[in-house]
Amino acid sequence: MLFTSLERKIEVLIETFIRKQLGLKAHTVTKAEETKGYMVIHIDRLGSRLLRCGLCRQRCRRVHSICKPREWRDLSMRKLPLKLRYRPRRVACPRCGVRVEDFPWAEPWARVTSALSNAVARLARELSWQGTARQYGLNWKSVATIVKRAVQYGLKNRSRPPVHVIGIDEVSRRKGQVYLTVVYDLERRVLLWVGDDRTEEAVRPFFTEEMGRRRCHTLQVICMDMWAAYAKLVREHAPQAQILFDRFHIVKHLNEAVEEVRRSEMRRLSQKEKVAFKRSRWLLLKNPWNLSDEQKERLSTLVRWNAPIVRAYYLKEAFQMFWDYQQPKRAQDHLEKWMRSAMRSRLDPFKKFVRMLRGHLDGILAWTKHRISSGAVEGMNNKIKSISHRSFGFRTAKHFIAAIYHCCARLPLPVER
Numbered sequence: 360m361l362f363t364s365l366e367r368k369i370e371v372l373i374e375t376f377i378r379k380q381l382g383l384k385a386h387t388v389t390k391a392e393e394t395k396g397y398m399v400i401h402i403d404r405l406g407s408r409l410l411r412c413g414l415c416r417q418r419c420r421r422v423h424s425i426c427k428p429r430e431w432r433d434l435s436m437r438k439l440p441l442k443l444r445y446r447p448r449r450v451a452c453p454r455c456g457v458r459v460e461d462f463p464w465a466e467p468w469a470r471v472t473s474a475l476s477n478a479v480a481r482l483a484r485e486l487s488w489q490g491t492a493r494q495y496g497l498n499w500k501s502v503a504t505i506v507k508r509a510v511q512y513g514l515k516n517r518s519r520p521p522v523h524v525i526g527i528d529e530v531s532r533r534k535g536q537v538y539l540t541v542v543y544d545l546e547r548r549v550l551l552w553v554g555d556d557r558t559e560e561a562v563r564p565f566f567t568e569e570m571g572r573r574r575c576h577t578l579q580v581i582c583m584d585m586w587a588a589y590a591k592l593v594r595e596h597a598p599q600a601q602i603l604f605d606r607f608h609i610v611k612h613l614n615e616a617v618e619e620v621r622r623s624e625m626r627r628l629s630q631k632e633k634v635a636f637k638r639s640r641w642l643l644l645k646n647p648w649n650l651s652d653e654q655k656e657r658l659s660t661l662v663r664w665n666a667p668i669v670r671a672y673y674l675k676e677a678f679q680m681f682w683d684y685q686q687p688k689r690a691q692d693h694l695e696k697w698m699r700s701a702m703r704s705r706l707d708p709f710k711k712f713v714r715m716l717r718g719h720l721d722g723i724l725a726w727t728k729h730r731i732s733s734g735a736v737e738g739m740n741n742k743i744k745s746i747s748h749r750s751f752g753f754r755t756a757k758h759f760i761a762a763i764y765h766c767c768a769r770l771p772l773p774v775e776r
């Protein structure tokens with residue numbers, strides 16, 4: 360006797376606890392029932408309290424009908440996942456007509472509660488969608504849906520402060536077969552936009568839709584790669600902004616020139632000589648003061664045997680001084696001098712690099728004035744790469760884009776009511 364009454368009391372406590380946790384006002388928990396693998400929480404309407412319309416959330420006086428029971432997955436209580444079970448009412452809304460009521464614990468379309476979907480969304484910022492699904496006993500598709508909805512909500516509700524400095528870059532999907540364009544706010548270090556391709560047409564919506572005319576006017580500096588096709592877009596939509604070809608990309612092209620010289624020299628070398636130069640790539644690309652004694656020794660041998668590689672190496676080192684100049688005139692003199700010596704180097708990759716510089720001088724010299732760190736771009740790109748890797752490469756661009764927004768754009772999550 361005593362035992363059963365105690366048991367009843369605990370059950371009531373659980374029900375009260377859950378009612379409070381869910382913040383129910385017009386509903387109540389009638390029963391908490393433990394079944395195989397689940398704790399089923401039975402919910403009912405509380406007396407004749409007014410229910411809200413699922414569309415406009417206005418309180419409605421009249422209940423039209425009662426639907427079949429529906430279930431929502433909720434967070435787990437210790438090891439038992441919770442399931443809410445309830446028979447939704449259809450209310451007669453004066454504005455919208457007969458509609459299913461509004462659920463304080465979930466979005467109208469959702470099959471999981473808002474608390475669970477937010478928890479899933481938060482974890483999906485750290486783990487792969489597969490890993491997140493495993494953690495919560497859901498399938499991959501449910502996680503994909505939750506993230507997609509969270510991103511939709513976030514994009515609609517995020518704050519849009521004025522933007523002054525942006526970086527436009529491309530990221531590859533499926534090992535360089537498909538490209539996406541990403542736009543970062545370099546001051547706030549946050550992703551602004553992702554475009555499905557890297558063509559001018561694909562990037563135009565960033566200026567016309569995401570930014571719009573008014574917000575385009577506050578843009579001051581736009582960082583990008585020299586090879587990018589966005590310069591025309593910038594002149595069209597933000598003519599006041601300075602284009603800056605950023606350090607990160609210029610150094611990347613420079614290193615590619617060194618690497619190309621090294622590889623063509625390697626092809627020329629005899630088999631015996633080759634052994635000494637295996638894995639010499641980092642000797643040439645590293646800063647000289649970071650080399651160990653053994654590496655310095657190998658570098659000097661390499662240098663003695665390979666005049667073209669030597670020229671490439673010194674050209675690379677000499678170019679890097681450009682970044683330290685404070686005065687625009689001096690920086691320009693240095694660059695002009697460097698380009699002349701590179702043209703005399705008889706190294707085709709460097710000649711190619713110089714021609715690229717010549718076509719973009721204004722945007723390269725802008726560095727001395729703005730000195731915008733492109734570290735942010737690099738960091739963000741690495742983050743995107745890791746998102747792609749941990750998911751074994753998304754099969755569709757749509758999912759990849761959602762994941763990028765979700766992890767890099769600092770979007771707000773839906774408010775739990």
Ligand SMILES: [Zn+2]
Pocket residue numbers: 412413414415416417452453454455456458
């Ligand atoms: Zn309504």
